[in-house]
Amino acid sequence: MKKTILLITLACCCFLLQKASAQFEYVYPKNHSTNEFPNTHLILRNGEAIDAQSVTDDKVELTGSKSGKVSAKAVLSTDGKTVCITPAAAFAYTETVSVKVNYGLRTVSGKIIKGTSFDFSIRREMTDQEKNQLQEYLDTHDDDGNLINDPNQQSTYVPAPQVSARSTALPFILIFTNNNPAPGRIFFNRNSGTTPQTSAEIGYGIMESNGDSVFNQTSSGDGINFHVNYNGYLTALRQINGIDTGIIVLDSSYNELEEVHCANGLEPSQHEQLFFPDGTKWFSIYDWVSMNLSGNGGGDATPVNICWIQELDANGNVIFIWRSDQYFTVTDAAPDILLTINATTYDPWHLNSMYLDNDGNMIASFRNMDRVVKINTTNGTIMWQWGGLGSTFNEFVTTNDPNGGFSHEHHVHRIENGHILMFDNGNLQDPVNNLNNKSQPKEYILDEVNHTANCVWYYTHPQVNGFNMFTKNQGSAIRLPNGNTIIGYGLPNKQGLPNGAEIDVNKNIVWEFRFKDSTQYSYRVYKTEWNPVTGIANIKKGVQNLEVFPNPNNGMVQIKTEIPSASNITYTVLNTLGQVVFTRTENYHFQSSPATLDLTGLRKGFYILKVSAGDVKMAGNVMIQ
Structure with missing residues (x-):
């Protein structure tokens, strides 16, 4: 009898310990991290x-x-998993902040999460x-570091091909070929190039x-990366005085x-903004921080561009942060x-492109490292690194590439067949004579x-009048539903x-x-079969209860809604290209x-559900999955 009681007691103790054994899988800032923002x-x-x-305020002491x-x-957070902590006041420069999580x-399963402590330093x-x-x-x-109005850049003008160019309803556009392209409308922005800056009128349009013309808006700064985002809305970068x-x-x-703005005192860069129907938003961010690079051949107070990836939930709370300086070095x-x-x-x-992959993790391109990495969005760790011609580190063997690899790449993303598509600028194909370089989309x-x-x-x-199609920075490649590919050539090296x-x-x-x-x-340059519809911002208040479970899933999905007065309901599933697949x-x-x-007939990946x-x-x- 005593033995039985002892066993029961031990089992209960083990159960209680298990209930109290939960830990944090992701904490930000990282322990001992430096150069954080005052309003982190x-x-x-x-x-x-x-x-x-x-989740109460007394759980955290700062x-x-x-x-x-x-x-x-x-x-x-609205994801039900992330605790978001906002300090009541900004921290002081150069101070160290100690954090105690009680x-x-x-x-919800009843496990008590162990407390923890960590510290971080403000820049x-x-x-x-x-x-x-x-x-x-x-x-x-x-934005790519090219000197504006440098006479050595784009100094050669390439005459237009000897074909009939059609002046269009848009007075600034020339169409050289229009021979049964894929359905859709072209989304673009119009930037003034680096040499010389002759255009006072720039903007964005369709x-x-x-x-x-479907739509055209002139602007002194707005419009970079103008396109239809995942949530169905049009988004673009706003710039004021070049910032x-x-x-x-x-x-x-x-x-x-x-x-829309980022959190932590940061602002988005032009390169990527991913806005999803559930209200979550991902931003690429540039953040200049003064660093001592004297040990690496630089100065003792050189502003360095730290690349951030930041995710906000539907209420604007920060739920994920990733910083390049915590995983890479300047070398x-x-x-x-x-x-x-x-x-x-x-x-x-x-950082110049981000793609939320089928497994929920992030594929990110880093131009100045010639490197593509996959980042675990659960804990921030790097899952793999794929290096190009100039990369100092590479975990992949690249085969059948006409140039042996990519260099200074842009717009890296997964397409419908599961392959990776990118725009390879090709800067290091011939670093001595860039006239030999070719910019190419690659799959x-x-x-x-x-x-x-x-x-x-x-x-x-x-070649165009003897010149290769080469653009040293920017560019895009998109596979269209009919198999065609639309290519944006960014800023060509020759006018x-x-x-x-x-x-x-x-x-x-x-x-x-x-x-x-x-x-x-x-x-x-984007091309989209865009049919404008009422978006998420027009959902009626009080009837937004949409539950999708389990999520992730194996293709069998349960959908629960609460709509007081409706006779018919339509469920529509779209892939990341905006195509209706169900x-x-x-x-x-x-x-x-x-x-x-x-949805078991669909391939694994990320989809948008509209009800x-x-x-x-x-x-x-x-x-x-």
Whole structure:
């Protein structure tokens, strides 16, 4: 009997210990991290759903070495898993902040999460001299570090091909080819090129393949990366006096709904903004921090561009942060990204594209390292690194690439067949004479287990009056639903080269355009079969209860909604290209059992779910694994 009681007691103790054994899988800032912002937000995530009743302000204690005790507000993110902590006041420059997370947070399953403690340091404030030095650099260089109005750049004008160029309804556009391209409208922005800056009128717009205007907006700064985002809204970068300040969001009538900003005192860069139907938003961010690079051949106070990836939930809470300086060193830069004792700034990494992959992790491209990496969005660790021609580190073997690898790449993303598509700028194909370089879209089969990258497709534009199609920075490549590929050539190295082209499956040019002002360019060129519809911002208040479970799933999905007055309901599933891959309409009964959608016929990956019933519209995400 005593033995039985002892065994029961031991079992209970083990059970209680197990209930109290939960830990955090992700904490930000990282322990002992440096160069944090004064208004840093803190993030705690266990991985399981958190009991909202356990999230109280007293769970976290903040103490600054200069500020003393700092109160903070703790809230549970809309994802139900992440605790977001916002300090009541900014921390002081150069202080160290100690964090104590008290015992008592618990999961919905009843597990008590162990407390923890960590510290981080706030950066020093730049001196006036450093601020002026950085501002002078930003005023005289474009986003990729090219000197504005440098007479050595784009000095050769390439005459237009000897074909009939059609002047269009848009007075700044020339269409050279329009031969049965894929359906869709072209989304572009119009930037003033680096040499010379002759264009006072720039902006962004939408055109038909024949050049007719659908929408055109002139602007002194807005419009870079103008396109239809994943949530169905139009988004673009806002710039004021050349400084990136926020992302503007437009509805289908081109009305500006809002300007979205990052958190932690940061602002988005032009390169990538991913806005999803559930309200989550991802940003690429540039952050210049003064660093001592004297040990690496630089100065003792050189502004360095730190690349951030930041995710916000539907309420604007920060739920994920990743920083390049915590995983790379300045010596990881490609050989042409030079650091000297007299360098006024240094940009060794240069994040230029992000893609939320099928497994929910992030594929990110770093131009100035010639490197593509996959980042675990659960804990921030790097899952793999794929290096190009100038990369100092590479875990992959690249085969059948016509150049032996990529260099200074842009717009790296997965396409519908599961392959990786990128725009390879090709800067290091011949670093001595860039007249030999060719910019090419390339498609690879990436084996993430055996670490191989097999190039299965690429395209080389024919020479234009004896010059290769080469663009040293920016560019895009998008595979269209009919198999065609639309290419944005960024900022061509020579004036007069095409700004964008569409090729068919046989690599024939079926559409091509150029800005009349040969110094203008578009950061990317998008083509979308865009049918404007009422978006998420127009969902009626009080009827937004949409549950998708399990999520992730194996293709069998339960959908629960609460819509008081509706007779029919339509479920629509779209892939990341915006194509409808599933739709079903059925009778709707309020408070009926959840609907079951059989999506097992779809490939693994990320999908957008839209639900409509009368004038009620809702949207969410579906992850099939």
